[in-house]
Amino acid sequence: MPQSKNMARLTEDMKRELISVIGQMKDPRVQGFLTVMRVEVAPDLSSAKVYVSKMGADDATEQAVKALNRAAGHVRSEVAAHMHIRKAPEFRFFADDGAKYATHINELIAGLKREE
Template sequence: MPQSKNMARLSEDMKRELIAIIGGMKDPRVQGFLTVMRVEVAPDLSTAKVHVSKMGEENATAEAVGALNRAAGHVRSEIAKRMHIRKAPEFRFVADDGAKYAAHINELIAGLEREER
């Protein structure tokens, strides 16, 4: 189901705030090259699925997702304060391999370019 213009704007605003909140966290599993890929907010604002990716070791993303899911209550309260909303969604953080896939595609393209020469 396509999102309305307001829900898309809310998702982008929430993504921007999530990046700021996660960047300020002191947990070493969350620090580093952690990227919030996208945020999918339910139409009734009950849940929000946050797709995150972390460059580095293979299990780095899984560790970061676990740490973020443990801190979901803190993130929820911070979002409510920063965005001045009465009902903040329950966050579920999910690993996303979009950055790894993009790097793989870039390597394939670079390999093809080398073969053409």
């Protein structure tokens, strides 16, 4: 089911605020090259899936996801305060390996160009 314009705008605003709040966190597992790849908000605003990716060691993304899930309540209250909304969704963070996959594809393409 396609999202309405208002829901898509709310999702993008929420993503922007999530990036801001996560960027201000002091946890060393979250600091660095952490990227919020996408946010999927439920239509009733009860929950939101946040897919994140972090460059670095192989387990860096998993460590960041653990830290973010532990701080989900703090992130929720900060996002609600910044967006001035009464009902903020419950955030669940997941690892997204899209950036790693894109890097792998680029390496394969570069290898093909070298063979020619």
